[in-house]
Amino acid sequence: MTADKVQALFNRIAPVYDQLNNSLSFGQHLVWKRMAVKWSGAKLGDTSLDLCCGSGDIAQILVEKVGRTGQVYGADFSVRQLDVARDRSERRCLKPAIRWVEADALNLPFSDNQFDCATMGYGLRNVTDIPLSLKELHRVLKPGANAAILDMHRPDGAWMRVFQQWYLDEVVVPMAQRLGFIEEYAYIAPSLDKFPIGSEQIKLAHQAGFSRATHYAIAGGTMGVLVVQKG
Numbered sequence: 049m050t051a052d053k054v055q056a057l058f059n060r061i062a063p064v065y066d067q068l069n070n071s072l073s074f075g076q077h078l079v080w081k082r083m084a085v086k087w088s089g090a091k092l093g094d095t096s097l098d099l100c101c102g103s104g105d106i107a108q109i110l111v112e113k114v115g116r117t118g119q120v121y122g123a124d125f126s127v128r129q130l131d132v133a134r135d136r137s138e139r140r141c142l143k144p145a146i147r148w149v150e151a152d153a154l155n156l157p158f159s160d161n162q163f164d165c166a167t168m169g170y171g172l173r174n175v176t177d178i179p180l181s182l183k184e185l186h187r188v189l190k191p192g193a194n195a196a197i198l199d200m201h202r203p204d205g206a207w208m209r210v211f212q213q214w215y216l217d218e219v220v221v222p223m224a225q226r227l228g229f230i231e232e233y234a235y236i237a238p239s240l241d242k243f244p245i246g247s248e249q250i251k252l253a254h255q256a257g258f259s260r261a262t263h264y265a266i267a268g269g270t271m272g273v274l275v276v277q278k279g
């Protein structure tokens with residue numbers, strides 16, 4: 049899929065995105081997002097970045113970690129997702145206020161070495177150039193900074209993989225169909241088929257310049273968190 053099509057897809061599903069994430073994962077996506085924030089090493093006073101922030105769940109968790117002395121930037125190229133993110137965070141009157149930035153993960157409008165930590169939730173599988181997005185992430189992190197990249201993952205075990213495929217085809221797509229978004233959610237399965245597995249992600253992270261990279265399989269291997277460090 050081209051970047052324009054990915055952007056249009058996430059604009060279209062913005063009104064139902066949170067509702068479907070909650071029902072399809074039985075609320076578990078928030079647990080996985082909290083794990084990613086923990087592994088990003090976010091701490092009080094940090095300047096943090098949530099890349100491909102969508103409706104802003106992870107950015108909101110980062111606010112709790114960096115506190116009033118820190119800063120949180122949420123960056124995404126979908127204006128509709130950013131509208132939802134802004135509405136939700138304004139309703140909660142978060143301090144510090146999150147800075148929502150319309151930006152392409154492949155060409156970030158941030159300086160070199162700007163961030164103490166970063167997160168990316170379900171973004172890497174959707175960018176059109178994974179090596180370039182990892183390079184951009186590496187560029188904007190300070191030396192020594194960590195980033196945690198959460199995404200779906202293909203489990204090692206055959207039965208778990210069969211279950212995952214069944215769940216995507218027989219639960220996710222029909223539920224999305226009821227809301228009129230069949231094609232949008234049918235896109236998840238093929239995007240996962242071509243997404244590099246953990247060991248391949250580690251290689252790509254090293255090639256992008258990260259000195260350390262570890263992949264943690266979670267949720268029975270159906271999800272994964274790639275934790276990287278800039279040397």
Ligand SMILES: C/C(=C\Cc1cc(O)c2ccccc2c1O)CCC[C@H](C)CCC[C@H](C)CCCC(C)C
Nearest residue numbers: 069072073076077170212215220232233236267270
């Ligand atoms: C966080 C979730 C989905 C994010 C998401 C990512 C995408 O790339 C999309 C692309 C296009 C449309 C929508 C999305 C999108 O919403 C929610 C998780 C949904 C998963 C399908 C849930 C998969 C569950 C596993 C098969 C196993 C369940 C384990 C159990 C809940 C413990």
Ligand SMILES: C[S@@+](CC[C@H](N)C(=O)[O-])C[C@H]1O[C@@H](n2cnc3c(N)ncnc32)[C@H](O)[C@@H]1O
Nearest residue numbers: 058100101102124125126152153169170171174
């Ligand atoms: C599945 S959503 C994840 C949103 C959020 N991080 C979450 O975990 O719920 C993927 C997001 O990545 C964004 N995205 C995909 N490619 C992008 C790119 N090249 N630049 C910026 N955002 C991008 C989409 O607009 C979408 O909001």
